[in-house]
Amino acid sequence: xxxxxxxxxxxxxxxxxxxxxxxxxxxxxxxxxxxxxxxxxxxxxxxxxxxxxxxxxxxxxxxxxxxxxxxxxxxxxxxxxxxxxxxxxxxxxxxxxxxxxxxxxxxxxxxxxxxxxxxxxxxxxxxxxxxxxxxxxxxxxxxxxxxxxxxxxxxxxxxxxxxxxxxxxxxxxxxxxxxxxxxxxxxxxxxxxxxxxxxxxxxxxxxxxxxxxxxxxxxxxxxxxxxxxxxxxxxxxxxxxxxxxxxxxxxxxxxxxxxxxxxxxxxxxxxxxxxxxxxxxxxxxxxxxxxxxxxxxxxxxxxxxxxxxxxxxxxxxxxxxxxxxxxxxxxxxxxxxxxxx
Amino acid sequence: xxxxxxxxxxxxxxxxxxxxxxxxxxxxxxxxxxxxxxxxxxxxxxxxxxxxxxxxxxxxxxxxxxxxxxxxxxxxxxxxxxxxxxxxxxxxxxxxxxxxxxxxxxxxxxxxxxxxxxxxxxxxxxxxxxxxxxxxxxxxxxxxxxxxxxxxxxxxxxxxxxxxxxxxxxxxxxxxxxxxxxxxxxxxxxxxxxxxxxxxxxxxxxxxxxxxxxxxxxxxxxxxxxxxxxxxxxxxxxxxxxxxxxxxxxxxxxxxxxxxxxxxxxxxxxxxxxxxxxxxxxxxxxxxxxxxxxxxxxxxxxxxxxxxxxxxxxxxxxxxxxxxxxxxxxxxxxxxxxxxx
Numbered sequence: 052x053x054x055x056x057x058x059x060x061x062x063x064x065x066x067x068x069x070x071x072x073x074x075x076x077x078x079x080x081x082x083x084x085x086x087x088x089x090x091x092x093x094x095x096x097x098x099x100x101x102x103x104x105x106x107x108x109x110x111x112x113x114x115x116x117x118x119x120x121x122x123x124x125x126x127x128x129x130x131x132x133x134x135x136x137x138x139x140x141x142x143x144x145x146x147x148x149x150x151x152x153x154x155x156x157x158x159x160x161x162x163x164x165x166x167x168x169x170x171x172x173x174x175x176x177x178x179x180x181x182x183x184x185x186x187x188x189x190x191x192x193x194x195x196x197x198x199x200x201x202x203x204x205x206x207x208x209x210x211x212x213x214x215x216x217x218x219x220x221x222x223x224x225x226x227x228x229x230x231x232x233x234x235x236x237x238x239x240x241x242x243x244x245x246x247x248x249x250x251x252x253x254x255x256x257x258x259x260x261x262x263x264x265x266x267x268x269x270x271x272x273x274x275x276x277x278x279x280x281x282x283x284x285x286x287x288x289x290x291x292x293x294x295x296x297x298x299x300x301x302x303x304x305x306x307x308x309x310x311x312x313x314x315x316x317x318x319x320x321x322x323x324x325x326x327x328x329x330x331x332x333x334x335x336x337x338x339x340x341x342x343x344x345x346x347x348x349x350x351x352x353x354x355x356x357x358x359x360x361x362x363x364x365x366x367x368x369x370x371x372x373x374x375x376x377x378x379x380x381x382x383x384x385x386x387x388x389x390x391x392x
Numbered sequence: 393x394x395x396x397x398x399x400x401x402x403x404x405x406x407x408x409x410x411x412x413x414x415x416x417x418x419x420x421x422x423x424x425x426x427x428x429x430x431x432x433x434x435x436x437x438x439x440x441x442x443x444x445x446x447x448x449x450x451x452x453x454x455x456x457x458x459x460x461x462x463x464x465x466x467x468x469x470x471x472x473x474x475x476x477x478x479x480x481x482x483x484x485x486x487x488x489x490x491x492x493x494x495x496x497x498x499x500x501x502x503x504x505x506x507x508x509x510x511x512x513x514x515x516x517x518x519x520x521x522x523x524x525x526x527x528x529x530x531x532x533x534x535x536x537x538x539x540x541x542x543x544x545x546x547x548x549x550x551x552x553x554x555x556x557x558x559x560x561x562x563x564x565x566x567x568x569x570x571x572x573x574x575x576x577x578x579x580x581x582x583x584x585x586x587x588x589x590x591x592x593x594x595x596x597x598x599x600x601x602x603x604x605x606x607x608x609x610x611x612x613x614x615x616x617x618x619x620x621x622x623x624x625x626x627x628x629x630x631x632x633x634x635x636x637x638x639x640x641x642x643x644x645x646x647x648x649x650x651x652x653x654x655x656x657x658x659x660x661x662x663x664x665x666x667x668x669x670x671x672x673x674x675x676x677x678x679x680x681x682x683x684x685x686x687x688x689x690x691x692x693x694x695x696x697x698x699x700x701x702x703x704x705x706x707x708x709x710x711x712x713x714x715x716x717x718x719x720x721x722x723x724x725x726x727x728x729x730x731x732x733x
Binding site (some may be wrong): 206208222226227230242243246247248249251254259264265268281282283284289290291292296300327328330332333334335346349350351353354357359363 | 567631637641692
């Protein structure tokens with residue numbers, strides 16, 4: 052990649068936005084000018100990039116025609132307000148908020164469905180799927196050709212960083228209060244989250260489904276292009292700071308060949324398989340790493356059509372910022388750079 | 393219950409054994425003489441019961457013909473060594489260790505399959521199922537007649553008290569070390585368990601299944617008398633002190649009637665249903681309570697044959713000690729008292 056591009060990062064001061072800027076630097080992303088933008092009070096702060104402190108400017112009034120690619124790492128409301136302005140100015144974007152419909156901004160994980168980009172035209176409107184889907188899709192991609200996938204049942208235990216810095220701070224505060232035997236007054240969560248599991252993440256609709264659960268089902272179906280794929284998803288809030296853990300049960304029409312499954316995972320990009328009786332966890336394995344960890348591979352008890360697995364992934368990196376940056380790299384290398392030349 | 397019986401509790405100094413003795417007192421269990429027994433070093437300790445401190449005696453050499461009913465709340469090895477001695481002495485027993493096969497000591501939860509007792513003869517050899525099964529079976533029992541149950545997929549997030557007092561102490565110690573930014577040296581667990589999720593509880597066999605997962609599958613099948621019931625189970629170790637949380641996905645041949653399901657749960661014994669958007673958790677709801685909490689009832693996304701639910705239950709009480717005591721009460725009232733008269 053000899054060309055470099057002017058890029059914008061919206062929501063640069065949040066957990067994911069900060070990780071994104073750090074990854075742009077770490078991975079030597081071909082940036083000429085990096086525009087850091089935020090709405091509201093965050094404008095005016097500085098974020099380090101390539102040895103300088105870049106000032107975060109107000110998103111309002113930003114001229115998107117100055118940049119070729121924008122990362123939307125702010126709230127869904129910000130994406131909803133500014134994404135069309137970016138497109139209209141000819142700026143491709145990668146949204147991380149999930150605000151846009153499947154049709155409006157297609158979900159892409161490079162290891163899973165990079166080929167869909169060939170059917171699209173600039174300016175690109177893409178979404179990095181929600182973190183549990185990035186992890187699950189990355190693990191499923193190499194298995195998919197070996198399975199005649201009929202059913203996916205996933206329980207995702209999400210870390211408090213899913214809810215941003217406030218979630219992290221509140222788990223730390225609650226834990227300290229409890230260990231010091233002080234009375235607990237929940238603030239950010241509606242109850243004790245420390246040493247507890249909350250059965251839902253975010254609000255639920257009138258039928259009881261949380262937004263993230265609906266995203267898991269619809270985004271997986273889109274990415275694997277199986278509209279009839281039978282997916283059940285539950286998201287639970289775990290007292291864990293960083294990293295998502297998923298327990299997954301798959302059913303295949305074909306009998307599972309566990310050796311072939313393991314070999315396919317070992318050969319796959321972006322995956323680290325952990326052999327039983329060891330298993331991966333978010334703390335110690337996945338957090339801070341770019342790969343998705345997969346373990347506890349086993350067939351069903353007496354059911355050779357069932358495959359169970361456990362996934363541990365860094366929700367802020369591979370689950371969000373890293374996937375978006377990888378997608379940006381792919382977009383620049385195979386698409387945006389070719390438009391210029 | 394006007395009669396009272398001489399009873400033995402084996403493993404009286406463990407987490408479950410202590411809860412059991414406390415429940416015998418709280419529930420005014422018809423005990424004449426209570427024999428507290430333990431193997432190894434625990435003999436010689438005292439446990440409070442009805443205002444006195446009862447001395448725990450050595451199990452070795454105990455004459456089981458002195459008692460009509462024994463609770464085995466010690467390790468599986470202790471049950472394996474002494475259960476047959478109890479039976480041979482005419483003493484009925486309720487095992488809480490899960491050491492004995494399904495055929496050797498039938499699994500019973502009073503709310504689920506009390507009727508099986510009618511087909512048995514004294515001395516009774518019974519097992520209180522593992523805690524996640526007690527919780528799950530209690531929740532399923534009232535639903536079963538409304539569903540044509542085809543599939544059960546359960547992910548159980550178990551508290552560290554599943555592993556006894558050492559598990560509880562180690563989670564507290566690890567958490568304090570981490571909050572005080574001291575280097576962590578795991579002792580009881582093989583890695584950091586605080587602020588982390590461990591993908592398996594206990595050792596796994598050569599095929600990757602943990603003993604508790606195998607118990608969940610086989611015990612559920614026995615209790616619902618559906619040998620072809622399609623059950624998938626995963627047990628995960630959560631950084632929670634007390635209480636088990638289960639995320640459960642059910643499939644029924646019939647379309648789910650969610651209103652009827654809710655009504656059946658509301659009418660059922662031993663269950664507290666929590667209406668969405670609220671939901672139950674172990675801390676604040678289930679722990680210390682005798683009932684099993686059920687919430688997050690919802691159909692599948694676009695699948696009216698799917699029912700999802702969340703269960704929170706006190707693993708030491710209803711999951712173990714309380715269920716065993718309730719089973720003892722049932723046994724005495726309907727069976728053992730009739731043998732005497």
